[in-house]
Amino acid sequence: MATADEIIAARGELTREQLIPLLQEIQEAEGFVSQAAMSRLAEALRTPVSRVYGVATFYNQFRFAPLGEHVIQVCRGTACHVKESLALAQHLKRRLKLRDDGSSADGRFTIISVACLGACSIAPVIKLDGEFYGHLTVERLDALLDEVEAGAEAAA
Amino acid sequence: MSITINGKEIDVAANETVLQTARRAGIDIPHLCSLDWAPSPSASCRLCVVEVEGLPRLQTSCSLEARDGMSVQTHTPRILKARRAILELLIASHPQDCLTCVRAGGCELAVLAGDLGVRERRYVGAVKEHPIDISSPSLWRDPNKCVLCGRCVTMCHSVQGIGAIDFVGRGFQTRVAPGFSVGLNVSDCVYCGQCARVCPTGAIVERSHVEGVVAALADPDTVVVAQVAPAVPATLLERRTKTQDVHTMLERLxxxxKHVGFDAVFDTSFAADVTVMEEATELLERIQDNGVLPMFTSCSPAWVHFVETHRPDLIPHLSTCKSPQQMAGALIKEIYPAYAGLGDKRLVVVSIMPCTAKKFEAQEQTGVDYVLTTRELDALWGRFGVDLAHFAEPAPLDAPFAQASGAGRLFAGSGGVMEAAVRTAHKLVTGHELEGGPRVNEARGSEGARHFTIAAAGVDLNLAVVNGLGRLQETLDDLLAGDPPVHFVEVMSCPGGCVGGGGQPYDTDGDAVHERLERLYDADKRSSLRTSHDNADVRALYEDVLGRPLGEVAHRLLHREYVDRRPAVDSVSV
Structure with a gap:
């Protein structure tokens, strides 16, 4: 997969209008936007690093830390909220000892809060590594996590 | 072309905004985000809204071009109500520590609240809990006091061309911060302090040295001396002081x-005279020995910091001269204890400067213990009950550095170092003074970059004066590639030079900078001593202590080295 440096180099002559598409492309390739990548971008665009960082932090779509092995998207849309998705989110935070960057203390899990996953009929819903899991309760969520962790141990 | 404001017809200039037209007519429309220093307003604070005939909605006057025939109302009940609501929302999440805030008594936001009749908090918003950044030796930031007007960002990006800080995040979490939210001390910041000078609240302020100075003054075993930069008296004349003479003001200062306990007071302009001797000699030596040219001045610490952190490849171009502040500090520490018979007493040197970057400089070098900005002086007067406007007990400047030339005074303004250096360089090269008098018109003015040539003994000296770091970065390539080659460049970091410095009063505008410059020109004109090399105290100093310019002792006391301060790894990948 292309690195940030290669992505920037491939563009040739750069203008500041390309900042957001480049940030998106770098995140696509590397899973997140690193400080190193933002510094390179600032250099290439001849713009202060504070501006690159300012633009990147304005948008929810950009991540500044790498994704864990397992990615859990927690739906916090209206339907899921009514079905108490907050309890799920809070439980994940406690159980996985989430850091400020949204990943678990051991870095294996990354939790992303999403406004709506488009599966309201099975609310509250999460998406774990691309699979939907609906009608969740804290107990069912725990069982799911136990399974993922056991699976990882079995594989090891 | 004219517009009507509140029923009165007022002529408008080309490309003028309604806000500007109104101000010329003596009508003050409140505003936070727009700044005289930068042309394009963000129109984000909304306080400057006005009614325009024919337009249903309120318009922001800072971004509204005054067009012929326009009819504007600036203070109708509808407008006043809107402005009040805007301000109430602006302060809804503002901390309530106004009594103990560093801006207490002089807060622009508090003044606005009074002007707009906000006398209670109708809205109580969430409390901001951003970390306070005290990492910088020059500037402290408290983002919780920030109203996000963006003036600091405008100064940093559009005027100074540095861009160390910008808006970060979104919504209620929005704050102004350096890239990656690091501390200012490891950001792109060069400590010029232009952000602090325009901040309407206490969100960015100089790192205060007042308590250190007060403690030193209270210690009977410590002798405390001050050195005062020439920009300071030129500025204090704005305070109802009943004199317009810089030297009289300096003696009153x-x-x-001395009234508050300083044992001696020196004029940093004296050290500027010494700087001229060293720098002019260095320039001529570089020209003679095919040294690195152009040589850039090194008086402005934010510029020096810019070179060390952004362009270390330019280090060989920087004059090795310390700044006048540091020359004065070194000379005072070397000479004064024996001269004044201080014995075992500790000597503390306090500089009074128009500058925040001087605080960083003082921390990096020996010679100066504390730096007070022009603004911090007010805290000192307040502590000791001095009313400077009525304080009429002048004191002469102290020996052995009592005398300063008009040339040394000019260091406070853009072009002044150049003018002082030209006067002396001409004498050093040709053996006689400038023909047609000491005034060097070409160095004066307010343009961003001024190029000129002075002929001296068959040599054409190609010179340039650059006003402000923003302009510097635009012209740097031309200066380095100059054809014919440029010999000497004066760089001052702040617009207008030190008189527009980051430690100067909050109400500094373009007019104030201009008036301060005029006072310095006037002080020079009326001085009987116009050239650094004719300063008797400077001559005595060379005879008794320093030997010759660039000599061994001068080298040890008055010159310095520079460091490449770029981070070893340019960024940490998290």
């Missing part, structure tokens, strides 16, 4: 400083 010396009197007030």
């Amino acid at each position: 010396a009197g007030a400083l």
